[in-house]
Amino acid sequence: MKPYIVAIFNQKGGISKTTTSTNLAVCLAAFGKSVVVIDLDSQGDSTKSLGIDPKIKQGIFDLFIGHVPVHEVMVPTVFEGVRVLPSTYSLAGIEIKLSELQNSQRTLSTILAQTELDCDYVVIDCPPALGILPINALASAHAVIIPVTATPYANDGLLRTLPSIKYVQEGLNKNLLLQGVLFTINDKTKTTRKINELIRSRLGGTVYRTEIPRDNTVIEAATARLPVCVYGPKSAAAQAHLDFTEEFIDRHVSIAAKVGETIAGRLPREQAIERLFRWQSQNAVSIGPDGDERLRQKRDQLDRMLYGDRSRAERWHLALVHFFIDNRLSLAAFLLVMLIGLIALLGAGFEGARRLAELLGFG
Ligand SMILES: Nc1ncnc2c1ncn2[C@@H]1O[C@H](COP(=O)(O)OP(=O)(O)OP(=O)(O)O)[C@@H](O)[C@H]1O
Numbered sequence: 204m205k206p207y208i209v210a211i212f213n214q215k216g217g218i219s220k221t222t223t224s225t226n227l228a229v230c231l232a233a234f235g236k237s238v239v240v241i242d243l244d245s246q247g248d249s250t251k252s253l254g255i256d257p258k259i260k261q262g263i264f265d266l267f268i269g270h271v272p273v274h275e276v277m278v279p280t281v282f283e284g285v286r287v288l289p290s291t292y293s294l295a296g297i298e299i300k301l302s303e304l305q306n307s308q309r310t311l312s313t314i315l316a317q318t319e320l321d322c323d324y325v326v327i328d329c330p331p332a333l334g335i336l337p338i339n340a341l342a343s344a345h346a347v348i349i350p351v352t353a354t355p356y357a358n359d360g361l362l363r364t365l366p367s368i369k370y371v372q373e374g375l376n377k378n379l380l381l382q383g384v385l386f387t388i389n390d391k392t393k394t395t396r397k398i399n400e401l402i403r404s405r406l407g408g409t410v411y412r413t414e415i416p417r418d419n420t421v422i423e424a425a426t427a428r429l430p431v432c433v434y435g436p437k438s439a440a441a442q443a444h445l446d447f448t449e450e451f452i453d454r455h456v457s458i459a460a461k462v463g464e465t466i467a468g469r470l471p472r473e474q475a476i477e478r479l480f481r482w483q484s485q486n487a488v489s490i491g492p493d494g495d496e497r498l499r500q501k502r503d504q505l506d507r508m509l510y511g512d513r514s515r516a517e518r519w520h521l522a523l524v525h526f527f528i529d530n531r532l533s534l535a536a537f538l539l540v541m542l543i544g545l546i547a548l549l550g551a552g553f554e555g556a557r558r559l560a561e562l563l564g565f566g
C-alpha cells in the first residue's frame with residue numbers, strides 16, 4: 204500500500220504547524236487510519252508531543268546521513284496506529300551535511316520510494332523557513348497544507364510560502380498539490396475576520412471550511428506533551444481538529460476519485476471520539492507545580508507572535524486604533540463629542556453631577 208504523503212508547511216514560525224501535524228495524525232488514527240509522522244524539525248516538538256524523548260539514539264539525521272534503514276529509526280507511539288520517524292537534537296547540523304551530498308533535495312523522496320511503510324498516511328512536520336529539510340518534504344509529498352494565523356503580524360508567512368511551493372512545483376515535484384490552507388489560532392477579533400475574508404476571497408475553495416480557534420487547552424496540552432485531541436477531546440480546539448481531519452479525508456477521497464482510486468471509508472465520529480477518550484485515560488498527565496508559570500510564559504510568547512513585541516498598554520492602544528478604523532470613526536469627532544460632554548458636565552456644575560448621580564440611582 205502506497206501512503207498519501209502530506210507536508211505541513213509555512214515558512215513562518217509558531218503558527219501551529221506542529222499542533223496541526225500531531226493532531227491530524229492522532230485524529231486520522233482515531234478514525235481508523237494508520238499514520239507515520241516524520242518530524243523534520245530539530246526542536247523535536249512533534250516527537251515530544253507524541254510521547255517520544257528526542258534524546259533517543261537514532262532519528263531522521265541517521266536516516267538521511269547514516270543510511271540506517273527506516274525500520275531501525277521508526278518508533279511506535281502509545282496511540283495505536285501512529286508511528287514516528289523522530290527528530291533528535293543532532294538534526295540541527297543536517298543542513299551542512301546534506302549540502303555536501305549530491306541530489307540532497309531528494310534524499311527523503313528516495314528513502315520513501317525504497318521503503319514499504321505499510322500505512323495510509325505520512326504526515327511531515329516541517330521546520331519554519333525554507334531550508335533543505337522542508338524542500339525534501341515538499342519534494343516527496345503528494346500534498347501540502349499551509350497553516351495560517353490571520354493576524355497582521357503572523358499572516359505574512361503565507362505570502363512567502365506560496366512562491367516557495369510554486370518553486371518546488373516547477374522544478375522538483377510537478378505533482379505536488381496544495382491540498383489546502385488552514386486557519387489556526389483564530390482569535391475571532393474583527394481584524395482576524397477581515398484578514399480571513401480577504402484570504403478566502405483570494406484563494407477560494409483552497410481554504411478549509413474549518414477554522415481552529417485559539418484555545419488555551421492547546422498550550423496546556425503542549426506543556427503536558429500530548430496532542431490537544433488526547434489531552435482534552437471535548438475542548439473547542441480538539442473538536443475543530445476532528446472537523447478538520449474529516450474535511451482533510453473528504454478532500455483526499457475526491458482527489459483520489461479523479462484518478463480512479465478508491466479510499467477506504469473512515470470510522471464514524473463517535474468511535475473516533477471514544478478512542479481519543481481511551482487514549483486520554485491511558486495517558487493522564489498532571490502539569491506539575493511549575494506548570495502555571497510555564498503556561499503563562501507560553502501564552503505571552505504566543506501573544507508576542509500574534510501581536511508583535513508590544514506591552515499590554517500598547518496593545519490596548521492598538522486595539523483602540525483598530526476599533527476606530529474598523530468602525531470608520533473619526534478620532535477628531537470622538538474627541539469633540541467627549542469635549543462637549545465634559546463642558547456640559549462642568550456647565551451643569553455640582554448640581555448637574557448630583558442630578559446625574561440621582562438618575563443613576565446613586566443619590
Ligand atoms: N489553537 C491554538 N490555540 C492556542 N494556542 C495554540 C494553538 N495552536 C498552537 N498553539 C500554541 O502556539 C505555539 C506554537 O504552536 P506550534 O508549536 O504548533 O507552532 P509551529 O508552527 O510548529 O512552531 P515552529 O515554527 O516553532 O515549529 C505553541 O505554544 C502552541 O501550544
Ligand SMILES: [Mg+2]
Nearest residue numbers: 220221244248
Ligand atoms: Mg513546529
